[in-house]
Amino acid sequence: MHQLTKTDFKYYLDCPETIWLLKNKPEVYPKGEFSLFAEKLINEGYEVETYAKQLFTNGLDLPEYGSPKETQNALTDTHSVYFQPSFSTNKDIFARIDILERLADGTWHIYEVKSSTSIKKDRKHRHIEDACFQKYVLTECGYAVSKVSIIHLNAAYVKQGAIIPSELLEIVDITEKVNAIYSGVVNQINAGSNFINKEVINENVCSCKYKTRSNHCDAFGYFNTTIPEYSIYEIGRISAKKVGLLADNEQYAIIDIPKDFELNVNQQTQVESVKQEQPIINKTSIKREFDKLKFPLHFIDYETYASAIPRIDGLSPHKHLTFQVSIHTLTEDNTLTHFEHLLDAMQMPTDMLCAMQDFTGGAGTFISWHASFEISRNKDLIEWLPQFTNYLTYINEHTFDLETIFKKDYIDYRFHGSSSIKKVLPVLCPDISYSDLDVNNGTMALDTWGRMVLDKDFSEDIESTRKNLLEYCELDTLAMVKLYEVLTKLF
Numbered sequence: 443m444h445q446l447t448k449t450d451f452k453y454y455l456d457c458p459e460t461i462w463l464l465k466n467k468p469e470v471y472p473k474g475e476f477s478l479f480a481e482k483l484i485n486e487g488y489e490v491e492t493y494a495k496q497l498f499t500n501g502l503d504l505p506e507y508g509s510p511k512e513t514q515n516a517l518t519d520t521h522s523v524y525f526q527p528s529f530s531t532n533k534d535i536f537a538r539i540d541i542l543e544r545l546a547d548g549t550w551h552i553y554e555v556k557s558s559t560s561i562k563k564d565r566k567h568r569h570i571e572d573a574c575f576q577k578y579v580l581t582e583c584g585y586a587v588s589k590v591s592i593i594h595l596n597a598a599y600v601k602q603g604a605i606i607p608s609e610l611l612e613i614v615d616i617t618e619k620v621n622a623i624y625s626g627v628v629n630q631i632n633a634g635s636n637f638i639n640k641e642v643i644n645e646n647v648c649s650c651k652y653k654t655r656s657n658h659c660d661a662f663g664y665f666n667t668t669i670p671e672y673s674i675y676e677i678g679r680i681s682a683k684k685v686g687l688l689a690d691n692e693q694y695a696i697i698d699i700p701k702d703f704e705l706n707v708n709q710q711t712q713v714e715s716v717k718q719e720q721p722i723i724n725k726t727s728i729k730r731e732f733d734k735l736k737f738p739l740h741f742i743d744y745e746t747y748a749s750a751i752p753r754i755d756g757l758s759p760h761k762h763l764t765f766q767v768s769i770h771t772l773t774e775d776n777t778l779t780h781f782e783h784l785l786d787a788m789q790m791p792t793d794m795l796c797a798m799q800d801f802t803g804g805a806g807t808f809i810s811w812h813a814s815f816e817i818s819r820n821k822d823l824i825e826w827l828p829q830f831t832n833y834l835t836y837i838n839e840h841t842f843d844l845e846t847i848f849k850k851d852y853i854d855y856r857f858h859g860s861s862s863i864k865k866v867l868p869v870l871c872p873d874i875s876y877s878d879l880d881v882n883n884g885t886m887a888l889d890t891w892g893r894m895v896l897d898k899d900f901s902e903d904i905e906s907t908r909k910n911l912l913e914y915c916e917l918d919t920l921a922m923v924k925l926y927e928v929l930t931k932l933f
């Protein structure tokens with residue numbers, strides 16, 4: 443019999459087929475890119491739990507991977523609070539409770555600890571269903587649960603000195619919310635347990651053929667082997683309704699979409715690009731956009747570090763600290779210069795902003811990719827370091843987002859419906875590649891820098907780690923320069 447955990451149950455609610463495949467044929471489940479980000483989230487969850495435990499006096503820490511038998515023995519002692527007790531039903535439905543409190547009347551209070559700053563009900567988080575799952579397992583094991591709470595981070599908390607757990611965290615009673623959906627969730631838990639224990643399911647198709655790409659998991663290709671390379675799922679912002687209409691007629695290839703099928707202008711352009719097997723470029727519009735830019739052009743990119751528990755004074759949970767910048771500046775006479783700065787410690791980037799300001803001055807246009815990110819970081823920096831308000835406000839008011847060109851004016855079927863620089867660059871500038879770099883994406887940069895400045899046992903060479911980080915950020919802005927040059931050659 444396969445065990446059903448809270449995480450498995452969340453998978454089941456998302457998609458029964460994917461958890462069935464993971465349980466029954468893990469060897470064929472296509473692994474997505476190893477997620478450093480997911481690992482970071484798990485570690486952050488542990489860290490938040492450490493502070494949550496400090497809200498309770500005299501709690502008993504059970505072994506991290508302790509068995510339900512160990513829990514059973516421990517619950518007989520005189521403690522009223524237990525950390526990490528585990529329980530399992532006779533159908534092998536397993537729960538490890540973050541914090542469990544014995545109340546004066548002998549009933550139990552479950553606390554679920556979350557590293558978010560609110561109770562989240564969306565598909566990715568399902569905090570209330572999570573709590574129902576925990577209550578169900580405890581109840582099945584013969585423990586009366588009378589209260590359920592969520593402990594989450596307080597978004598308004600600002601670190602000043604040592605972390606104060608009672609200010610960092612909020613406890614919210616969700617007993618009524620749990621009771622309102624409990625019986626329905628219990629039915630789903632039992633259905634989930636039955637489903638993962640089925641010997642066979644239909645592996646020739648799955649329900650995501652009716653859903654948009656953002657809903658697909660890594661197993662989409664496994665269950666839908668006949669979907670062609672340039673498929674309807676790649677069409678930017680296509681609705682599930684339209685995907686459904688096409689799927690019903692088995693029109694999965696973009697080239698099979700009927701001429702009179704209703705799509706918006708950008709979607710039609712994408713279809714046309716696939717059909718003609720060439721890019722569709724609106725040169726007039728690109729020129730109009732570029733005519734608005736003012737030299738010097740500063741191609742800018744930040745790398746940031748965000749953590750659930752704020753690391754330095756002045757920060758709140760999950761705020762992004764900008765720890766690195768790369769700027770390539772292009773003058774009207776085609777001179778290209780480069781500026782970079784990487785913090786050596788977890789601190790406010792005061793020196794970095796001073797040096798940046800010296801390099802760029804307050805003139806010209808700043809160009810970034812997906813500029814809303816850099817603009818938001820500048821707004822945070824203005825709040826923390828108001829002495830740079832004029833400079834950062836200038837940047838925000840004179841920023842151009844190069845990605846917008848690839849959303850509407852330069853559509854190439856080889857981008858597969860994406861405007862990410864990682865999809866655009868290899869098509870337009872195949873000589874430049876991230877693949878040879880030791881640090882080759884933002885999550886790796888965050889993780890590497892965080893370990894370098896925080897981990898006392900960091901064993902990698904600091905100089906080469908710094909070099910790897912600098913190379914990655916530099917390539918991000920050089921890539922923008924090269925793409926800008928490709929575009930300017932069009933007219």
Ligand code: SF4
Nearest residue numbers: 457648649650659662
């Ligand atoms: S692609 Fe969708 S329906 Fe298919 S297994 Fe993945 S999540 Fe489930």
